[in-house]
Structures are given as C-alpha cells and as structure tokens.
Amino acid sequence: MILNRTDALYAASVFTDYFSSFGRIDDYLRRVKLERMSNYPTSLPGMGPQDDMFSDFTMHPNDMEFECREVTSEIFVNYLEIVTSHAVEASIPGKSIKWLVYEKNTNKIAGFIRLGSPTINSKPRNDWLGSVPDLPTWNKRVIMGFIIVPTQPFGFNYLGGKLLAAICCSHDLREILDKKYNTEFCLFETTSLYGNIKGASMYDGMRPYLKYKGDTMSSFLLTMGEDIYPELRKWFEEKNDGPLVKKTASSRKLKTQTKMIGMVKASLKEHDTTKYNEFCECIKTATGVTTQKRFYMSDYGYANSKDVLTGKTDVLVKSECFEKYSLENITKWWKKKATKRYEKLKIEGRDRHELEYWNAESIDKIDIIR
DSSP: OOOOHHHHHHHHHHHHHHHTTOSSHHHHHHHHHHHHHHTSOOOOTTOSGGGGBOOOTTSOGGGOOEEEEEOOHHHHHHHHTTTOSSOOOSOOSSOEEEEEEEETTTTEEEEEEEEEOOOSOOHHHHHHHTSOOOHHHHHHHEEEEEEEEEOBTHHHHHTHHHHHHHHHTSHHHHHHHHHHHTSOOOEEEEEOTTGGGSSOOTTTTOTTTOEEEEEOOOOOOOOOOTTTHHHHHHHHHHHHTSOSSOTTOTTHHHHHHHHHHHHHHHHHHHHOHHHHHHHHHHHHHHHTTSOOOEEEEEOTTBSOHHHHHTTSOSOOOBOTTGGGGSHHHHHHHHHHHHHHHHHHHHHHTOOOOSOBOOOTTTTTTSOSOO
16 A cells, blocks of 8 residues: 555654664663553552562572472563563463472572574574574474573572573473473573673573574564554554454564555655655664674583484484483582672672662663663
8 A cells, every 4th residue: 555645754754753762772672661661550568579579689599499380471471571671572472381480498589481482593593503494393392582581689699590591401391391392302592682782691601501603683673662553553554444464463563563664665665755765764774773682502411402403313312411401400500600699799799689670660770781
C-alpha cells in the first residue's frame, strides 16, 4: 500500500522523532525500562517480589548452596521485570524453559535462567562448524541461553552471573532438558546481552565451561516502545483495512514494524525523494545503535560435540574433564572465584549492601548496563 504524501510524512516523523531520541543502546534500554516500570503495580511494604530476592550480603560464598526451580512464565516475568534492564518477553516460540535459581539456606532468589531454541543463524557458530548447520539436527541437540540474570548486588558482590552461566553448562540441567525434550543435548550457546559496548562480558574467564567463539554480525533495528507502538500500529491498520502481519506470526511486533517502515519508504520514494533519503538515513543510523554481541559455547564436557552436530557420528564421547561439569563441581569452582571477589570488595570497602531493583524512583540511580 502507498500512503498519500501527508500520511507518509506523518508516519516518517513518528519514527524519526522516536529513533532520534537516543544514540546508544543504554539510552534505548533506559527509555524502555522507564516506560515499563511506570506501568508496574506498586506493592505493599513487605509484600513485593523484591522481598523474595537474596539480600543477606554478609553471607560468605562458602556457606551458600543453590538449586533451580522451574516456574511458569507469569511467575518468571513478574520477578524478572524488577531485576533485569532489558525488555521482558512473556511469549516465546519454540523450546522454552524458565528457572529461578534459589540460594537454599535463605530460600531466596539469586538469579534467573531462560533457555530456548537456538537462533537460526550465527557467524561465530558457522565459523566453528565450518559451514551452515543442519537446522533440524541443531534444534534437536543444541540449547541457547537467552536470559542469564543475577539479582543485584548478588551479581556484583559474588560474581553471580558467572555462577548462573556455569549452571547452564551443568550435567544436572542438561539431563533435565534431555528428559523434557527426549533427546541428548551436546552444546549450549549464548551471547552477551549488550554487545561489545563494554568490550567484555561476564562470560569471559569461564573456561572450560564457556569458550568465546567470536562476535555476531548484529545489525538490526530496535523495536519501538509501548508508549508509541500500539497507537502507530492501529493507525497503519486503519489505513491498510486490516493487520499488516498475521496475528499468529512469531516476532509479530518486529515484523509489523518492518512492514510499517517499508510502507513509509515506498510512499516517500514516490512523493518526495528528499524526505525519502532523510528517512532512510535516520533508519540506518538507528540500526547502528545495536552492537555486535560476544558469542560463547559450552560442549558440556563432551569431546566430539562438533562431530555429532555435523553428522559424522551419533555417539557422544566424554572428555577427560567431563566430571567438572557436575553441579557440585561447578559450585566448588564458583566458590573459589566468588570468595576471592567478595573478600577483595570487603577489604576495599566496595561491597554493596542494599538490594537493587527497578521501580519508577530508581530508574536514574541504577546502571542500566551492569
């Protein structure tokens, strides 16, 4: 559909005003977080989700023990919303399993894990394999970490992010996944959340559990916030006499936004070449806000994961370090690192003592990228 000139200029101005309001990924994340927290219900004192978060920051790492509890999407999202800085998606196509990680002695939440079907394409993965993978095999034998988020300052004081990431690589969680999906997983993969904006990731320094395999070729347009998107989508649907994308489509918001931008470009190209070029430049600049993400893999201690994934064999072979991937041994590995971190922070007086969680008042007090 081609919009008339007035409508095309109006729609272009909405996109331009929105995407021109931030120049970095953290600017975008803070805007989206502020919008979401403004609609988050206020809890009575002592009855909010934050009261279930780990908060005994005098506790030594050696005194901690952990377990994962699978929960519903509703419970997971309700807790995660006040902890993470990224926008939380409640409905995810494909495989999806959600765990809350509890510190057992306090029975408090230390972090969040969501695993799911791997992304369709990844340059570091293709480079590692030497080719594009067979997707049916890949989806059957590989799982991806989409959310690996510690509560704060558990993450800061105790290297909580490394603990959660290592748990994802454990035999204990892999065996749960094997049973749930009736297969044998042989590879775990994940990416840094914020790309290379910090030049490092909490997944660095985690060998043998996680190994860095390169940077993704990230270049995509971020989706508009819910303060603008619903009204603009409705406007386009009225012009189009119906939805731009099927209601059952996956990633419907992203696909709808892409359709809207395509309509604006086609319309401006017909009506006003100068405005068309300006709009294209704006979208190109906004696309550059996203950054390459650091890509990591774990073979769960198997010696021949690549051979299984490329079809050379169906039989997994354990490596010499296979037993290191038990949850017990992973916890021991973490305790050594966490103890060094925790004691150093205490000596330097940099350990944090207050639970950090998002609300409308804290939005400018907490680092959006931590």
